[in-house]
Amino acid sequence: MTRSMICIGCPMGCELTVEVEGSRAVSVTGNTCGIGKKYAETEVSAPTRMVTTTVLSDGGVPVPVKTKTAVPKDRVFDVVRAVKARRVALPVGMGDVVLDDAAATGVPVIATMAVTG
Ligand code: SF4
Numbered sequence: 001m002t003r004s005m006i007c008i009g010c011p012m013g014c015e016l017t018v019e020v021e022g023s024r025a026v027s028v029t030g031n032t033c034g035i036g037k038k039y040a041e042t043e044v045s046a047p048t049r050m051v052t053t054t055v056l057s058d059g060g061v062p063v064p065v066k067t068k069t070a071v072p073k074d075r076v077f078d079v080v081r082a083v084k085a086r087r088v089a090l091p092v093g094m095g096d097v098v099l100d101d102a103a104a105t106g107v108p109v110i111a112t113m114a115v116t117g
Helices: 034-045 073-084
Strands: 002-006 015-021 024-029 052-057 062-067 097-099 109-111
Touching: 002 034, 015 034, 024 034, 052 073, 062 097, 073 097, 073 109
Parallel strands: none
Antiparallel strands: 002 015, 015 024, 052 062, 062 109, 097 109
């Protein structure tokens, strides 16, 4: 089976063609660099995504956050729901952990900027 996908590794957005056997990429073409090959291989076998969103402070001020590392793609909405259920006390510093283990993925969620109120 052949799959087509756009690499999300950088703004060039290379168009990748991936030959797939089962859940394994056996060849990748169209990539300009190794990141594209790795992206295609992971996308076929175990896709992941970084999650960026906001968490509210106790006073309702939004704090920008992201997962510290990528999470399985099929868990993204669980992670967003876990973050949206959370409230944090201000001030929050950039890099502070606002959720230790987002939706039992083992991945913490961290603030991406300092918010004092
Ligand atoms: S293959 Fe490399 S150059 Fe092309 S979009 Fe991906 S990261 Fe960018």
